[in-house]
Amino acid sequence: MTTTDATTTATQLRPGRAETDRLAARVAVPREGRERIEVRSPLNGEVLGVVPAGTEEDVAAAVARAREVQRRWAATPVRERAAVLLRYHDLVLDRQGELMDLIQAENGKARVWAFEEIMDQAVTARYYARLAPRALKPKRRLSPVPGLVSTREHHVPLGVVGVIAPWNYPLVLSVSDAMAALVAGNGVVLKPDSQTPFTALRAFELLEEAGLPSGLVQVVTGPGRTVGTAIVDHSDYVMFTGSTATGRVIARRAGERLIGVSAELGGKNAMIVTDDVDLDAAVEGAVVACFANTGQLCISIERIYVARSIADAFVERLGRRAQSLRLGAEQAFGPEVGALASAAQLEKVRAHVDDAVAKGARLVAGGRHRPDVGPLFYEPTVLTDVTPEMDLYREETFGPVVAVYPVDSDDEAIEQANDTEYGLNASVYCGDPARGRAIAERLLAGTVNVNDGYASAWGSVDAPMGGMKASGLGRRHGREGLLKYTESRTVAVRSKLAARLQDPTGDQEGYARRFTALLRKAKHLPR
Numbered sequence: 001m002t003t004t005d006a007t008t009t010a011t012q013l014r015p016g017r018a019e020t021d022r023l024a025a026r027v028a029v030p031r032e033g034r035e036r037i038e039v040r041s042p043l044n045g046e047v048l049g050v051v052p053a054g055t056e057e058d059v060a061a062a063v064a065r066a067r068e069v070q071r072r073w074a075a076t077p078v079r080e081r082a083a084v085l086l087r088y089h090d091l092v093l094d095r096q097g098e099l100m101d102l103i104q105a106e107n108g109k110a111r112v113w114a115f116e117e118i119m120d121q122a123v124t125a126r127y128y129a130r131l132a133p134r135a136l137k138p139k140r141r142l143s144p145v146p147g148l149v150s151t152r153e154h155h156v157p158l159g160v161v162g163v164i165a166p167w168n169y170p171l172v173l174s175v176s177d178a179m180a181a182l183v184a185g186n187g188v189v190l191k192p193d194s195q196t197p198f199t200a201l202r203a204f205e206l207l208e209e210a211g212l213p214s215g216l217v218q219v220v221t222g223p224g225r226t227v228g229t230a231i232v233d234h235s236d237y238v239m240f241t242g243s244t245a246t247g248r249v250i251a252r253r254a255g256e257r258l259i260g261v262s263a264e265l266g267g268k269n270a271m272i273v274t275d276d277v278d279l280d281a282a283v284e285g286a287v288v289a290c291f292a293n294t295g296q297l298c299i300s301i302e303r304i305y306v307a308r309s310i311a312d313a314f315v316e317r318l319g320r321r322a323q324s325l326r327l328g329a330e331q332a333f334g335p336e337v338g339a340l341a342s343a344a345q346l347e348k349v350r351a352h353v354d355d356a357v358a359k360g361a362r363l364v365a366g367g368r369h370r371p372d373v374g375p376l377f378y379e380p381t382v383l384t385d386v387t388p389e390m391d392l393y394r395e396e397t398f399g400p401v402v403a404v405y406p407v408d409s410d411d412e413a414i415e416q417a418n419d420t421e422y423g424l425n426a427s428v429y430c431g432d433p434a435r436g437r438a439i440a441e442r443l444l445a446g447t448v449n450v451n452d453g454y455a456s457a458w459g460s461v462d463a464p465m466g467g468m469k470a471s472g473l474g475r476r477h478g479r480e481g482l483l484k485y486t487e488s489r490t491v492a493v494r495s496k497l498a499a500r501l502q503d504p505t506g507d508q509e510g511y512a513r514r515f516t517a518l519l520r521k522a523k524h525l526p527r
């Protein structure tokens with residue numbers, strides 16, 4: 001079956017080499033004696049820029065520099081730290097054009113999905129700027145017996161947080177978590193993916209323009225095995241986003257050092273479509289949920305379980321919509337589907353689709369590499385008749401490929417959706433929101449969106465986001481996405497009265513009697 005012919009190709013990419021060279025000079029790695037990493041744009045395969053490959057010594061030096069600046073930053077009032085994020089919020093909105101150029105040039109995504117990253121930056125910057133002064137304020141805590149001890153909980157920054165990021169959301173996954181760590185009073189050492197270093201470099205430059213002290217964030221480029229490992233070995237906490245396999249390696253290593261890790265990992269996310277659904281809304285929702293960001297989104301949908309009574313109609317319409325999507329390499333709004341980010345991604349997607357088709361899956365739409373648009377373009381693909389022998393039945397494809405399965409009941413849909421080692425995101429499309437909520441509450445996923453694919457839960461930054469089972473450890477977003485970058489210090493001041501009452505070395509019977517009475521009185525606490 002053929003897919004859309006409405007395609008466009010890239011002309012001269014923005015930014016040019018002078019700008020990427022300028023940004024590369026901000027990497028915390030000396031040029032002399034270091035290997036060079038060529039960054040090629042997925043839009044046209046040409047070299048966008050060059051960054052140096054850091055070493056373990058480079059990471060150690062970067063962490064030490066960040067640590068020095070961090071001491072002053074930790075002593076800066078939280079409101080001043082938060083004000084930096086609010087100024088950054090405005091800068092990102094003002095300079096969105098140049099940031100989207102960078103994101104597109106190094107990741108290959110269509111511009112509309114680059115704009116998602118701009119929105120995320122603004123929402124996250126605003127949220128943590130507003131939350132931090134309240135959430136980090138020392139809090140009164142209940143003492144064992146009221147009035148005898150005055151207890152406060154303080155939130156102390158950890159020091160230098162290591163952020164290890166993948167290539168699929170170069171702005172969001174490098175900078176949003178860093179913002180929470182920074183406003184909590186930490187320094188940051190970031191390793192962006194070697195495919196996408198320039199967006200993060202530009203974003204941290206904007207944060208400095210907004211008032212972040214120079215040197216507080218250090219960006220070290222280089223291979224995961226050396227630079228990533230060294231970050232785990234030298235920083236005080238690791239925020240990792242990437243594959244489950246790498247997450248396990250990092251968690252083991254961090255465990256040896258007894259430092260904390262937050263890991264946002266892979267998924268094989270399911271959507272459930274019930275028989276009372278508005279079919280057009282469900283199809284439109286599935287198009288975005290499956291093909292946004294060329295499907296290279298940890299929370300995108302790769303499996304759809306549809307009520308059998310509407311399955312044929314759903315598949316037919318979804319196939320038609322997938323074919324109507326416009327592939328394009330231009331750095332302008334218009335195309336809905338961009339390039340895959342690398343040759344490795346293209347190979348993975350091709351291998352999954354070819355394997356499924358060879359074993360009997362039916363290709364409803366897509367299934368073709370499109371070098372006529374650009375070297376790494378692949379059509380949005382819809383499959384049915386997928387069986388457990390096919391690789392994509394269980395494995396994450398991380399591309400624009402979805403398998404649709406008919407089911408006979410909500411119970412069956414829930415059982416199928418939960419039958420995976422992953423538990424990152426899920427979606428329910430349903431006519432009755434109460435039924436949707438009831439299904440959502442039985443799904444083993446860190447986020448569930450009712451009548452949406454992924455954006456509603458992700459965008460609710462006041463609520464935690466992360467994975468159950470093999471999809472992660474810890475959460476980003478919400479209060480816990482901030483407080484995880486702090487250690488609590490409990491300070492308890494004993495009153496003079498308490499000192500007198502609490503003398504277990506004098507009249508021991510009197511001491512036991514007094515405290516028995518006090519404990520009886522305090523039974524209703526905390527309220």
Ligand code: NAD
Pocket residue numbers: 164165166167168169173191192193194222223224225227228229241242243244245246247249250263264265266267297298396398424467471472
């Ligand atoms: P990856 O694990 O290969 O790489 C991610 C980062 O880790 C890169 O910067 C890489 O250089 C680094 N790295 C690699 N080996 C390392 C090691 N041994 N020690 C330290 N760092 C190391 O992942 P990827 O293939 O680049 O990204 C795609 C995966 O990320 C998918 O599985 C996707 O689902 C997942 N992802 C998850 C989320 C989420 O929020 N849960 C978001 C985006 C992507």
